[in-house]
Amino acid sequence: MIEENREGDAFIGRVSSALRPTPQADEAFVERVMATVEATGPSQSRNWWLRPRTFRVSPLATLAMAAGVALAAVGVGQLATRSGDRVPAATAASDTVYLVRFVFNDSAAQTVALVGTFNDWTKSATPMTQSAPGLWTVTLPLHHGRHEYAFVVRDARGERWGADPAAVLRRDEFGTESSIVSVGTS
Amino acid sequence: VTRQADPVVLQVMGPSDAEIIAAVLGGDTGMYRHLVLRYQNTYRRYATRVLGSGDDADDALQLAFVRAFRGLASCRTPERFAAWLYQIVVNECRTFASRRTRRERRIVADEELLHQIAVGEQPESGSLGIEDVQRALDDLPLEQREAFVLKHVEDLSYDEMADLTGASVSALKMRVKRACDRLRELLEEVPQ
Numbered sequence: 001m002i003e004e005n006r007e008g009d010a011f012i013g014r015v016s017s018a019l020r021p022t023p024q025a026d027e028a029f030v031e032r033v034m035a036t037v038e039a040t041g042p043s044q045s046r047n048w049w050l051r052p053r054t055f056r057v058s059p060l061a062t063l064a065m066a067a068g069v070a071l072a073a074v075g076v077g078q079l080a081t082r083s084g085d086r087v088p089a090a091t092a093a094s095d096t097v098y099l100v101r102f103v104f105n106d107s108a109a110q111t112v113a114l115v116g117t118f119n120d121w122t123k124s125a126t127p128m129t130q131s132a133p134g135l136w137t138v139t140l141p142l143h144h145g146r147h148e149y150a151f152v153v154r155d156a157r158g159e160r161w162g163a164d165p166a167a168v169l170r171r172d173e174f175g176t177e178s179s180i181v182s183v184g185t186s
Numbered sequence: 187v188t189r190q191a192d193p194v195v196l197q198v199m200g201p202s203d204a205e206i207i208a209a210v211l212g213g214d215t216g217m218y219r220h221l222v223l224r225y226q227n228t229y230r231r232y233a234t235r236v237l238g239s240g241d242d243a244d245d246a247l248q249l250a251f252v253r254a255f256r257g258l259a260s261c262r263t264p265e266r267f268a269a270w271l272y273q274i275v276v277n278e279c280r281t282f283a284s285r286r287t288r289r290e291r292r293i294v295a296d297e298e299l300l301h302q303i304a305v306g307e308q309p310e311s312g313s314l315g316i317e318d319v320q321r322a323l324d325d326l327p328l329e330q331r332e333a334f335v336l337k338h339v340e341d342l343s344y345d346e347m348a349d350l351t352g353a354s355v356s357a358l359k360m361r362v363k364r365a366c367d368r369l370r371e372l373l374e375e376v377p378q
Contacts, residue, residue, distance in 0.1 A: 034219050
């Protein structure tokens, strides 16, 4: 049982009094927040499934998937070769990989691409597909470990890069934000 | 000891929080400015006392407002935006404090302290100086510091603190008691 009466004594009252004066924001505070907010773009409806979803894949399944990609490459020619480029881990993996589904929700977006450490932050490497109005998805095979990523969104206002607020954020020394997905580490 | 009255918002002018949030979610990002203006100082004292630095508090609050903007659609009761923002501020301060090593902690240098120094103000007889108190507060573990500030500076009930922090009432009472005991040890040695 905690002795609450001791908490309310005169000494604590003096400590509280010293700490009560309320500091005020400087005049530029609002502008600093709004500059970041406006660079971020419109606030969007985001749900739990916006987090990267991970599905573990056995080495055997990886080989089967790699074979599927290879067959597609043979059948569709140039387009399939580009498809193979998008999923290099699938064809090269010899150990367990994890299928990670990335989902982004933006009804105003014209194109969305996924960039990250897994594709050297190349905008053209991993375009996302609009599977429903405003719902952009892509599934990637990733190896065990920590991967950084961001979304590149093009809409009527131009192109912008943004981190996924539903995931762990990383901010580099320049203040640029990206997101973190840890695969196979939980 | 004269206790300074906390600022109290008697009337909220302009659109309600819920109306502003609806406008922002509808694409009018600029409306978010109203929320920043309305709440920019509401949790500043909490952040300053927990982080022990006006500059760090400013950074944490800025991050909290940006995080709130990004997650605005998940604010399920927009009319309770203030309480929702408070949770984000508490979490942001925790993240900020845990990232910072003890070596990097700075003693508070907020406007009140600078003002006291500039005009030669001394604490009233029998009262404690903010510099000594903040230094002692900085010496507490984060959980105790957070609980003490919420209870004895922000005047929250234990139930409100539990809602805000996710800790149980009994755990919070223990943290506050330990904080009080430690502050006594640290501050009763300070010459008055």
